[in-house]
Amino acid sequence: MIENSLTGKVVLITGAARRIGAELARCLHAEGATVAIHYRESVVEAEQLQLDLNAKRANSCLLLQADLLKTSDLSALVHSLIEQTQRLDILINNASNFYPTPLASINAQQWDDLMGVNLKAPLFLSQAALPYLQQHHGVIINMTDVHGLRPLAEFSVYCAAKAGLIMLTQVLARELGPQIRVNGIAPGAILWPEQAVSTAQGTEILAKTALERMGRPEDIAKTVLFLVRDAPYITGQVIAVDGGRLLNH
Numbered sequence: 001m002i003e004n005s006l007t008g009k010v011v012l013i014t015g016a017a018r019r020i021g022a023e024l025a026r027c028l029h030a031e032g033a034t035v036a037i038h039y040r041e042s043v044v045e046a047e048q049l050q051l052d053l054n055a056k057r058a059n060s061c062l063l064l065q066a067d068l069l070k071t072s073d074l075s076a077l078v079h080s081l082i083e084q085t086q087r088l089d090i091l092i093n094n095a096s097n098f099y100p101t102p103l104a105s106i107n108a109q110q111w112d113d114l115m116g117v118n119l120k121a122p123l124f125l126s127q128a129a130l131p132y133l134q135q136h137h138g139v140i141i142n143m144t145d146v147h148g149l150r151p152l153a154e155f156s157v158y159c160a161a162k163a164g165l166i167m168l169t170q171v172l173a174r175e176l177g178p179q180i181r182v183n184g185i186a187p188g189a190i191l192w193p194e195q196a197v198s199t200a201q202g203t204e205i206l207a208k209t210a211l212e213r214m215g216r217p218e219d220i221a222k223t224v225l226f227l228v229r230d231a232p233y234i235t236g237q238v239i240a241v242d243g244g245r246l247l248n249h
Contacts, residue, residue, distance in 0.1 A: 006229060007032030009136075010085045012078075014068060014125065015095030017042035019191055020143070022049055023217035024092060024224055029053050029060060031225060036081050038064045038095065068095055068121035069113065078128040088132040090228050092141045093122035093165075098193055100154040111157055118161035123168060134179045139228045142169045142184040143220075146242045149186060166238050173236030181235040183227050188242025190215045210244025 011028050015021045017039040026049075029035045035053060039046040046063050053061035062084055066077045081088060097117045101110050122142055133140065147155065148162030166184060173182040189205055191214075206212055223241050227234065240246050 005032050009089040010034045010036065010087050011090040011092065012036040012038065012081055012088060013092040013094055014038040017046035017049060020217045020220050021094045023221045024094060025049060027221035027225055034085060035061045036064055037061060038066060040067055069116045071120065071124045074125050075128045082132060087136060088129055088138065089136045090139045091126060091129045091133065093125060094143045096143060098158055101157045102154045103156060106157060114157040115161050119164045122165060126172060138180050140172065140180060140182040141224055141227060144184045144186045144238055146186045146188045146240055146245050149246060169238060170236050177235055183235060184238035185220060185223055186238050186240045186242065187220055188215060188245040190217060190220060208245055208248040210247050213243065215241060215243055
């Protein structure tokens with residue numbers, strides 16, 4: 001095994017059937033890792049990704065279905081993975097929900113959903129994975145958001161959840177070192193939300209970035225690869241992959 005290779009290592013990625021999560025799976029798989037793809041409802045996309053990756057390397061990708069809001073099921077999710085792979089080296093808390101919650105209409109279900117997926121699930125999944133990550137000096141990567149650092153009007157619950165995830169990243173890095181490194185990535189304009197974004201809105205958003213263009217899922221994947229493979233002395237950091245969006249106040 002070459003130095004810094006991911007060969008022989010096992011990665012669990014939540015929300016990995018589609019979009020950025022799927023790109024993370026492809027990237028880390030290409031570097032030699034066995035990839036566990038978690039999904040909730042995107043079974044068709046998850047199965048197709050598994051077929052694609054296993055065609056490249058047999059038995060190198062497995063699927064795990066779970067509703068991350070059901071905290072009591074997270075230990076079973078991890079145990080199912082361990083039964084199949086006997087180890088876990090990298091946990092990437094990528095799954096996320098994103099939608100507006102104007103103050104006048106926020107309800108408790110929206111709070112529970114956005115806080116649950118974006119903050120509660122990463123915490124309790126990290127707890128479930130802890131003993132296995134400790135065995136192999138593992139890594140946790142939390143997918144945060146530039147809007148955990150800069151407010152987005154009418155998205156108060158989402159922004160609060162992502163801000164909480166940034167603090168969770170720092171607290172866990174302090175608590176779990178030296179055995180486990182914990183870092184975060186804060187994407188900017190990488191993919192437009194699945195809710196419609198008008199041309200005018202897109203233009204306005206990109207005008208606020210220093211690079212004045214969208215990023216790509218590959219930009220996130222390469223940053224994840226750097227943090228898990230090439231950054232043994234980095235922990236407790238949140239890297240903004242945002243084209244300079246945070247420079248604009």
